[in-house]
Amino acid sequence: MTISNPVTVVIPVYNDVHALKEAVPRVLQTLSCIATEFELIIAEDASTDGSAELAAKFARESPQVIHLHRDERLGRGSALSRAASIARGDIFCYFDVDMATDISHLEELLGRITEGYDLATGSRLLPESRIIRSCSREIKSRGYNFLVRLILKSTLSDHQCGFKAFRTEVLRDLLQETCDTHWFWDTEILVRAQHKGLRIAEIPVIWTEGQGTTVRSGDIWKMGRAILRLWWQLHVS
Template sequence: MREIEVSAVLPVYNDLTALKTAIPRSLEALESIAPERFELIVAEDGSTDGSAEFVRAYETNDPRVRLLHSDERLGRGRALNRAFSGANGSIVCYYDVDLATDMQHLAELVGAVRDGYDAATGSRLLPESVITRSGGREIASRGYNMLVRTILGSSLHDHQCGFKAFRRDRLLDLLPSVTAGHWFWDTEVLIRAQKNEYRIKELPVRWRQGEGTTVRRKDVVEMGSAILRLWWRLHVEKG
């Protein structure tokens, strides 16, 4: 059996078109980072567009690729929890299947954990970051992250960038306390990691907005509510 150092996870829901690019690009990047010592886990979350079948065929021909299929929709956070729990690497990372964050940063992300950090996260809001997105998304992102910093006391700049790596053992220590099942997972993991005094490296990245990505009023309301719920759990329920 191959010794695995790095487990990379692609969270997927009806992303067949993106997968056709993301899998070969991922294998190329990972081979340069951890030659023959990595696995690519596709956490496929109840897709109906043939994503599971595509990955299953890829898996048959390339043992470095693993399909982790769910018949029912779990949500991004629960799908990631399941993938990380079943990963074989001592370092785990994940990134969005549309490769919005430039893959040139993956070596630096994994390298930060190799260098002793408990976690590393891409940031679109550091001065050195280069981003391409609409004005509406930019305003919403900066407003959201300001609220997280103000209300939850975070020292980080960007909490929702889908480009993160962890020491697997340290991440698994956190997961039982993480309650977010979908998009807020990214923020809650970073807040709880800081609360537990984990060493976190925030890295500037080159990032571009994916096609068809929009900000809806109900998304903004839900994310604001999620911040307040986590504050309540941390400061009132002490959980």
């Protein structure tokens, strides 16, 4: 399959210099094989480890790479929202810089949008998915997704897999109501999309836990509170 629609791919980055060095060449090579027109935005959020300099170097060397830098760290979700505001592609896609989700799924992910879906998301929790990660992270993930389904009435299996694609105009519409600026951004987008009755495709993926994840215990508690806050926004306020 060749994707004829212009595609914007975004990689959110915060102090990920080693992962970024490997990711950009792989992404460019993959996109050149499956898309006729694309751009790659490195949404770099106030990194201090050399990621900013490396992203700038990639942007100088390739006209298809855009380096979106901020001097102050404002959060992963905020960086993705900013990238969406300048995206030129009809399809907006993002995934984590550690390439935890096998990039071989990218063609299928983008293909779901060309088939008519408003949103497509990878899932680590479908029966066909193959994942490698620690037992503790597996328990936390399943517990979190259970709460999202229970409290927010989501029908999806996995809300935090960093491997998603949208019709760009649909994402921009969702962002007018989206409040979170960090890790809960993914979940809020999916839940709000379901409340609007949008067409969502969930695909199984091969996923391997990356090194040095930036999700901390404090982020987990914040996301728990965010679940309750979103419930209140949707049903009360």
